[in-house]
Amino acid sequence: MLVRGFLSGALHRLARAAPASCRRGVSPAASCAKSRRASRTAATAERTSPGRGFRGLSGTSARRESTRLERFRARPIAAAALEAAGANDAVDCVRITRLEGSDVGALSDVLLSLGSTCCTVEDADLGTDAEREVYAGDAKVWHSCDVTAMFAPETDIDAVMSDAMDILCAKILYDKETIPGDDWVNVVLDSFAPTKVAEGLWIVPAWTEQTEDEREGCLNVVLEPGLAFGTGEHPTTRLCLSWLKKNADAFKDGAVLDFGTGSGVLAIGALLMGAARACGVDMEAQSVDAAARNAALNGVEANRFSLFLADGSEGGGALPPGRDAGEEKFDAVVANILVGPVLSLAPLFARYCAPGGRVCLSGVLTTQTPDVLAAYEPFFEDMTVREENGWAVVDGTRLRN
Numbered sequence: 001m002l003v004r005g006f007l008s009g010a011l012h013r014l015a016r017a018a019p020a021s022c023r024r025g026v027s028p029a030a031s032c033a034k035s036r037r038a039s040r041t042a043a044t045a046e047r048t049s050p051g052r053g054f055r056g057l058s059g060t061s062a063r064r065e066s067t068r069l070e071r072f073r074a075r076p077i078a079a080a081a082l083e084a085a086g087a088n089d090a091v092d093c094v095r096i097t098r099l100e101g102s103d104v105g106a107l108s109d110v111l112l113s114l115g116s117t118c119c120t121v122e123d124a125d126l127g128t129d130a131e132r133e134v135y136a137g138d139a140k141v142w143h144s145c146d147v148t149a150m151f152a153p154e155t156d157i158d159a160v161m162s163d164a165m166d167i168l169c170a171k172i173l174y175d176k177e178t179i180p181g182d183d184w185v186n187v188v189l190d191s192f193a194p195t196k197v198a199e200g201l202w203i204v205p206a207w208t209e210q211t212e213d214e215r216e217g218c219l220n221v222v223l224e225p226g227l228a229f230g231t232g233e234h235p236t237t238r239l240c241l242s243w244l245k246k247n248a249d250a251f252k253d254g255a256v257l258d259f260g261t262g263s264g265v266l267a268i269g270a271l272l273m274g275a276a277r278a279c280g281v282d283m284e285a286q287s288v289d290a291a292a293r294n295a296a297l298n299g300v301e302a303n304r305f306s307l308f309l310a311d312g313s314e315g316g317g318a319l320p321p322g323r324d325a326g327e328e329k330f331d332a333v334v335a336n337i338l339v340g341p342v343l344s345l346a347p348l349f350a351r352y353c354a355p356g357g358r359v360c361l362s363g364v365l366t367t368q369t370p371d372v373l374a375a376y377e378p379f380f381e382d383m384t385v386r387e388e389n390g391w392a393v394v395d396g397t398r399l400r401n
Helices: 009-015 066-074 076-085 101-113 157-168 181-191 235-246 265-272 285-297 339-344 346-352 366-376
Strands: 002-005 041-046 091-100 118-123 144-151 174-179 195-198 201-205 219-223 255-259 277-282 305-309 330-336 353-365 380-388 391-398
Touching: 091 101, 091 157, 101 118, 101 144, 101 157, 157 174, 195 235, 201 235, 219 265, 219 285, 235 265, 235 330, 235 353, 235 380, 235 391, 255 265, 265 277, 265 285, 265 305, 265 330, 277 285, 285 305, 330 346, 339 346, 339 353, 339 366, 346 353, 346 366, 353 366, 366 380, 366 391
Parallel strands: 201 219, 255 277, 255 330, 277 305, 330 353
Antiparallel strands: 002 118, 041 174, 091 144, 091 174, 118 144, 195 201, 353 391, 380 391
């Protein structure tokens, strides 16, 4: 499932940093909700002759999951979002079936620019022998796709589609329908499915009935997808979590600093992997709150996970102890942030990292790795780079002198 765009109101804020994911595939830029389970009520078909590979579509059947819905509504952030967004309000949508994969990007971009709140893309062969799995982070798309675009109620769908066809110089077959309020709530639930980060490592939404992998030795990190970035579907999050899993011996029974903690997923993952304590730092108060809630969901004791509201700059908030002489250092420093802060914070991370300790840096494009290596080589040795879909994780060992 490829998902682009946002629903409105508080749901927009709920989804903005919690990209959609599902076992059959997600977009690297996914950020909203899918609609495979929405019911086809009040559907009206509008058809024109196809052109340039664009075709028409049929809807999908509804699936109601009351237990999951109750769990979702019980989460504080979800309850506030649903109340503000109007959980009982219907949404209008356009469905286009069996679209050539090469046309998907252009169509979704145009529909989003014309007011669509969410565009989802799904394998048109889903559930058939021709179904092909596309996993989180894959740059490819299915050969034939079904596209659903959501709009605010009472949108002039025909006018929007007419404009889209003018822009694309193509004729598009489409169906219109209205999705009742409770059904699009299930759309939101579907957008936060368990995500496989690595072999034996899963990110699991808090309202999921059961974890995705119960085999001995497997790790399931439970998150309440919400305002804070870091739900496991983005290559940088997966790269960092995979690095933590591979290098768990470096911080076992030790301390980890997660700078730019977001949802807290990296710090929580490190604690579940054997770290004795962790500190999370973020410049957003909402992220700090989200990280604390997610730690509790995973049974992490409050005295093992300290959170700080700061950005690392002078006067930018109280930082955790560990950077000055005589203070206990960290066995690992992880930072999944933007390349600018990664570069500027190199001296600070070096002060925090114990001699022989490890650093893991991401939020970095592969083209930016030379700059990162240059900034950290005065403090760290044995620097390595691992890449995935244009993103990279850079790691190294703190010099002992």
